[in-house]
Amino acid sequence: MGFTEGASSSSGGGIGVGAGGAKSHAYIQYPPLRCDIPGAAGVMYDDGNKLLLVPAPTKVYSWPTNQHPPAEAPGVTNIKEGPILGVRYSLDGKILAIQRTNQEIEFVNKESCTGFRQQCRSGSDPILGFFWTDCPSCDVVFVTTSGLEMYILYLSKNGLKLAEYKKANVSWYVYTHESRLVLLASGMQCKTLFGFQFAAGGIVRLPKYDVTMAKHESNRKPVLAPEDIRIATMYGRLYCVQVDRVALQLHMYRFYRDAVVPQGSLPIFSPHVAISVVDNVLMVHQTDSQVVLLYDILTDPKGPIFSPLPLLLRGAPPLPPSSSFGLGKGSQRTLSSAEATIYGEGWVFINPDLVLDHMHGLLWRVRLDLEAVAASSLNLSSLLPFLQRRRSEAHKAKELSLLVMKSMIIEHRPLPLIASAMEVVTAFYAQASQPPAGTDGSGYQSIKSRVGTSGRITLSAETEASLTATSGMQGAGLQFSTNPAGKDLDKARIQEIVDDGDLVSDPESIISSEIKDAAGSISPREQYLTSSSSSRALSREGSKGSIMEASTLNSPPLLGSGLRGLQTGLPAPFISQEDMLQSVFLTLDEEMGTDSAFLISTIVEYMRSTSRENVRVPSALQALLVQLLGRDERYHELRQFVAGKLINPSRAVALQLLDVGANDVETWNLGMEMLRLLHAHSDYVKLLLQDGRPLEGLRYMRQNKVDAIPPAMFLEAAAGTNDNQTLSSVFRFYLDFLSGFQQTPDFNLYSSRLNQWN
DSSP, X not given: OTTSOEEEOOSOOEEOBOOTTXXXXXXXXXXXXXXXXXXXOOOEEETTTTEEEEEOSSEEEEEESSOSSOOSSOEEEEOOSSOOSEEEEOTTSSEEEEEOSSSEEEEEETTTOOEEEEEOSSSSSOEEEEEEOOOTTOSEEEEETTEEEEEEEEGGGTEEEEEEEEEOOOSEEEEETTTTEEEEEESSSSOEEEEEEXXXXXXXXXXXXXXOOOOOTTOOOXXXXXXXXXXXXXXXXXXXXXXXXXTTXXXXXXXXXXXXXXXXXXXXXXXXXEEEEETTEEEEEXXXXXXXXXXXXXXXXXXXXXXXXXXXXXXXXXXXXXXXXXXXXXXXXXOOHHHHEETOTTEEEETTTEEEETTTTEEEEEEEOHHHHHHHOOOHHHHHHHHHTOOTTHHHHHHHHHHHHHHHHHTTOOHHHHHHHHHHHHHHHHHHHXXXXXXXXXXOOEEOEEEOTTSSEEEOOHHHHHHXXXXXXXXXXXXXXXXXXXXXXXXXXXXXXXXXXXXXXXXXXXXXXXXXXXXXXXXXHHHHHHHHHHHOXXXXXXXXXXXXXXXXSSSOOTTSOHHHHHHTTOOOOOOOHHHHIIIIIHXXXXXXXXXXXXXXHHHHHHHHHHHXXXXXXXXXHHHHHHHHHHHTTOHHHHHXXXXXXXXXXXXXXXXXXXXXXXXXXXXXXXXXXXXXXXXXXXXXXXXXXXXXXXXXXXXXXXXXXXXXXXXXXXXXXXXXXXXXXXXXXXXXXXXXXXXXXXXXXXXXXXXXXXXXXX
């Protein structure tokens, strides 16, 4: 398993089947992906293609890991018999690479069933591992103890060509295809790290930096292990997460193009931990106590955001007696002991959210239970921003956000708290529905840094400020230390980063955390080249201090322009004004009945929040406010809201003013005046007719050239006044100005009626 980043579970597992009332923030869903192949040489994970691989003596079996329930029939590739240390498919799925020895890798063409073997450059240096890339400079990279060997694949010639060689002393390495980043460890304690990002625009070298490691009480110098390092992608940023098992801390480092900057430390409470990243949430599994700590770098950088709860197994069949694990009677599958064991001995945590039980051939995916998070949260000011940042279950996050808003109003929570919550959801929607300032239409924002009064560099990116400016939300992310890692990075260098901070993020040197797999036979490189013209923004090359983000090529990063997320139909939990109207205010109007005063206050607060964010309020919501104020006979306040532009003129509002103004003349006149100002001529004239004012309606119709109202309506309204003179005036008007009126049924009807009256 040296080919994928992972951390094993070092403590014994326990039964973790979720009972009916069990609550957990994190869980694994039954059934797992099973890969029980007799005579298999192990179980491996290919993160470049998201495949679970099981090599056998003459075959390699593969299962896609992004399906649930998992596929039953695996893909099969025939290979020659021999030792197998590791396997990986090329990113287009055409070539299977098999590490046979510490010095040699075999390449098999699946289509032609031909192959060749390639030794390392020196022929003697041990190969620690290899990985495929979609970088234009190379196709496959060998990691040896003496450095990186980058090769270009020539399929027609059945061979590789050495494109570049990076010499370095390497003790071990960690690589994730999600970030396209490889970290190399060197030194006696393996605490000196440096890396390369194989980006679509070229290879980016990271500077060396030393991680922080506490000493043992016996003064022994600790040695950093691969399982102590995790490359994590959170909110479009790349981090190195280091586990300090002596100090019981997680040290966070953020990657820049030419700097690695410490971001502070997070507390852990046990040396036996493993790490997952689920929907931008950092999960720390304490395998000895079997609980999960949740950290959100945009919510609270100082500690877990919720109380620790165990990791549970959900969706599993009932646990059978201990003597009958396996298959029950008939063909119905029952829960096996390996499937029921949480944090088993064979568990290996794979970046970002997978768990591989290599001893039993099981693959699980760690999931976040948003309902349990919402149920256990006591801090609503931080819960709503947390829900609004979720993407994996955006629909569920939106439902819960609306439920939180609705519950706060039903429970009559303090109005300032409700106003703060409304500011949060409105700010998130505003960020997602309009292009932020400082963009050129491409969606990439300028990212600036400034030195705070405390002497620390704090991030002031507009993209982060838009998410954290609302009340009740804390600072965006962890603060930077003024002492970045690396021996050559001093205060002057930091100032260069600050001065050069107003650079557009370079998408060609920034790799996606969600790069889509190549479709069909198109190689990732070809797919990138064909889509690059429309998916990249122009940026300056060689910029200093540029942030190495994990932004996407096919879909924009979370902290980028939210407008693109709505335009492309990406799932998002943002709450629109229509959502608030239909799911909160209208339903509460029906449920709260006569208690409309508090509902009016909450609607007013929501409209104020939309005004601050320059978000348009639907006229139906303003009409609802008019209806509620009229129901309580608060006519004076209603007219003040209209005069103060809190309620904007619209046809729906005007008609509602007329409806509630049946018992208040000033309000009725206000509605009529609003219709007139809106040039709703037909509605205005019809209301004049209903009010028994046909002559005034005729004058208005002729003045504004309204021809959509038939003469019958005027004649009927005039007849309804029981005034012979009024009817005669209307009849004479149409007789003089409407050609052909004498041939209509209305002429015969009302001429005879006038004759009878005369």
